[in-house]
Amino acid sequence: MGCTNLDERHVFNYKIEGTAEYVDDIYVVMGPGIDWRANEQVTLPLDISHDIYGTELDYGFEAESSDSSADVILKVFIDGELIEEQSEFLFDSASSTYSIKIFGVFKD
Numbered sequence: 001m002g003c004t005n006l007d008e009r010h011v012f013n014y015k016i017e018g019t020a021e022y023v024d025d026i027y028v029v030m031g032p033g034i035d036w037r038a039n040e041q042v043t044l045p046l047d048i049s050h051d052i053y054g055t056e057l058d059y060g061f062e063a064e065s066s067d068s069s070a071d072v073i074l075k076v077f078i079d080g081e082l083i084e085e086q087s088e089f090l091f092d093s094a095s096s097t098y099s100i101k102i103f104g105v106f107k108d
Helices: none
Strands: 007-017 025-030 035-038 046-053 058-063 075-077 081-086 090-094 099-107
Touching: 007 025, 007 058, 046 075, 058 075, 075 099, 081 099
Parallel strands: none
Antiparallel strands: 007 046, 007 075, 025 035, 025 058, 058 099, 075 081, 090 099
């Protein structure tokens, strides 16, 4: 039987806001347990929350769009605190797409 240290519990919450109706794809990383790509169009607005346990946790949130002028705002919250917000699409020459990316490491 395993035991989880509740002192290491963190609530990850990722949001996509703005007036755009959709993005072409999203990629989500939450700690060591979630590493997921939609591989399809995602309807907006979007709100994803998950409990993650640990003291040094990776976070990542990416949205891709063929329309670089789409009104899209990515927000990453951890434990209710806004960690980062991005709204500028940048061209990714490796994938030939426009994307907004937020990646980092949360240390408790």
